[in-house]
Amino acid sequence: MNTNVHQSNSLRLLVGDTMVNIAVLVKQVPDSNSKIQITGDRVDLSSVKMDISPYDEFAVENALQHKDSSGGTVTAITLGGSGADKVLKGVKALGVDNIVRLDYDGFMDSNGLQSVLASEISSGGYDVVYCGKSAADTGAGSTGPGIAERLGWCSVSNIIDIKFENGLTVTSPAEGGNAIISVNLPAVVSCDKGATKVRKSNVKGIMMAKKAQVEVKSVSPPAASVTIVSQVMPPAKPAGKKFEGAASAETVAQLLRDEANII
Numbered sequence: 335m336n337t338n339v340h341q342s343n344s345l346r347l348l349v350g351d352t353m354v355n356i357a358v359l360v361k362q363v364p365d366s367n368s369k370i371q372i373t374g375d376r377v378d379l380s381s382v383k384m385d386i387s388p389y390d391e392f393a394v395e396n397a398l399q400h401k402d403s404s405g406g407t408v409t410a411i412t413l414g415g416s417g418a419d420k421v422l423k424g425v426k427a428l429g430v431d432n433i434v435r436l437d438y439d440g441f442m443d444s445n446g447l448q449s450v451l452a453s454e455i456s457s458g459g460y461d462v463v464y465c466g467k468s469a470a471d472t473g474a475g476s477t478g479p480g481i482a483e484r485l486g487w488c489s490v491s492n493i494i495d496i497k498f499e500n501g502l503t504v505t506s507p508a509e510g511g512n513a514i515i516s517v518n519l520p521a522v523v524s525c526d527k528g529a530t531k532v533r534k535s536n537v538k539g540i541m542m543a544k545k546a547q548v549e550v551k552s553v554s555p556p557a558a559s560v561t562i563v564s565q566v567m568p569p570a571k572p573a574g575k576k577f578e579g580a581a582s583a584e585t586v587a588q589l590l591r592d593e594a595n596i597i
Contacts, residue, residue: 356397462522
């Protein structure tokens with residue numbers, strides 16, 4: 335069952351041959367296969383391989399598809415130290431036009447992150463922002479909606495399909511089916527996987543990206559409202575129990591009910 339939902343925004347509507355100024359937010363996170371360790375009371379990422387957050391890949395693909403459909407430019411924006419340039423070069427190889435790093439290598443809470451990103455988006459004159467629905471390291475899912483709130487823009491989340499005509503028509507999972515949402519620009523779109531297939535970089539794109547210049551900008555976030563006291567690993571899982579033979583069925587059922595709480 336599909337539910338039709340219509341949202342309007344009176345700020346701007348891009349029609350005709352107007353070129354769209356597109357921003358896509360990308361984040362460098364620990365590779366999902368990396369082994370995380372604690373040194374003292376902090377996570378030690380010094381030897382961890384870093385990569386783009388997976389949902390951001392779908393955001394990049396949707397941004398590029400928007401450009402392919404409507405024209406315009408795509409600018410990838412990240413926040414971090416010089417190590418984050420790798421992620422920017424990676425999306426540059428896919429066809430992103432401009433790459434921008436907001437230079438900040440320390441801890442920044444959600445309020446600070448959303449504030450500096452919203453400021454950059456506002457000053458850059460962007461019409462639409464794409465981002466992943468959540469980051470692989472924090473899983474908070476607050477960046478897209480938080481930026482939209484600060485800008486006073488439309489916000490749609492968990493988007494699994496997009497059509498780029500007369501603004502945007504997006505699809506989001508809803509109870510009993512999908513919601514088809516018509517969105518006027520400007521808007522922030524938080525992307526899920528859906529049927530999106532991300533493109534792969536070719537040799538030419540990779541070589542051009544290596545020579546690309548990252549535009550580095552300084553930022554001054556507001557004072558943090560959240561402080562990390564300490565970080566610890568989750569408790570080790572208890573050793574498993576093994577049972578054999580039909581005679582163990584009653585014991586297994588009891589354990590599944592009383593200990594595992596799954597029946």
